[in-house]
């Protein structure tokens with residue numbers, strides 16, 4: 349059977365060599381006589397896996413020593429609650445910049461728990477850009493300012509960071525982590541659901557500056573407390589053991605086969621460049637995002653006709669280009685081209701778009 353090119357926003361493609369390695373090791377992991385799925389998370393052999401996963405993430409992302417790497421259940425959405433519960437402990441205030449659906453969800457969750465404020469938004473530009481980062485709008489004594497670095501649904505991303513002074517900057521990097529180098533020291537906290545660019549679903553990674561890990565707000569559940577997970581090396585309870593193993597394999601691929609984040613950035617910019625160039629020169633397809641803010645991971649596009657969009661999605665699927673339908677809230681199409689999407693997949697999509705345009709324009 350041929351493998352398809354999967355343009356899903358997540359869960360998404362994994363590198364083929366990673367899947368093959370996991371298959372090879374499925375029944376008997378390195379002579380242990382068992383699958384990683386079956387082994388005790390307290391065993392020596394598993395301790396090595398989780399240790400290597402964290403060490404590799406530190407190495408690949410160049411994470412400074414004063415940051416903790418936490419592997420957590422509950423995906424990115426649970427971080428919408430954990431961030432305010434653990435960080436809003438001085439003034440109890442949190443600022444949010446709303447640039448799409450996930451940052452809005454984060455803000456709405458914050459509102460339930462703390463004194464949360466939406467300080468900037470690009471809603472009135474239909475989320476086609478990042479708003480001007482006017483820091484006079486920010487709350488001086490906020491305990492954090494939250495952004496979503498890459499907007500998975502609208503296909504926009506930050507090209508510069510807001511100036512927050514001493515206020516810790518928190519970023520949801522679910523759909524751009526590991527896609528290019530990032531200066532971790534600019535942030536108080538970074539988090540990501542792993543199912544876009546790191547691993548299969550089932551986990552979030554939080555990279556937290558150590559001085560921000562303290563007693564959480566009163567009443568915070570144990571499992572939502574960063575301090576508990578930090579003190580227990582992400583093993584307070586049974587961790588998402590197999591996802592961590594897969595994450596380790598993806599990080600090994602990134603380090604050894606790709607050559608690290610500088611290299612993957614070149615590939616990602618090349619892939620995105622091919623697709624945006626094609627769309628910008630097309631008479632049928634268009635992308636609404638202000639050029640400066642275009643994502644290199646998620647590329648939404650439309651024909652301008654709902655009927656043609658639907659036809660495109662169906663015919664693309666039949667041609668092995670799957671999950672290209674836009675998010676249910678915005679319609680149209682969206683090609684998510686994360687790290688594991690090969691250049692050949694983007695080329696196949698462009699070829700298909702060209703043929704579709706000829707037949708339907």
Ligand SMILES: *Cc1c(COP(=O)(O)O)cnc(C)c1O
Nearest residue numbers: 423424425450500520522523541
């Ligand atoms: C997918 C995504 C989420 C939600 O992730 P879950 O792991 O499903 O909770 C949050 N933020 C961003 C930016 C995403 O892309």
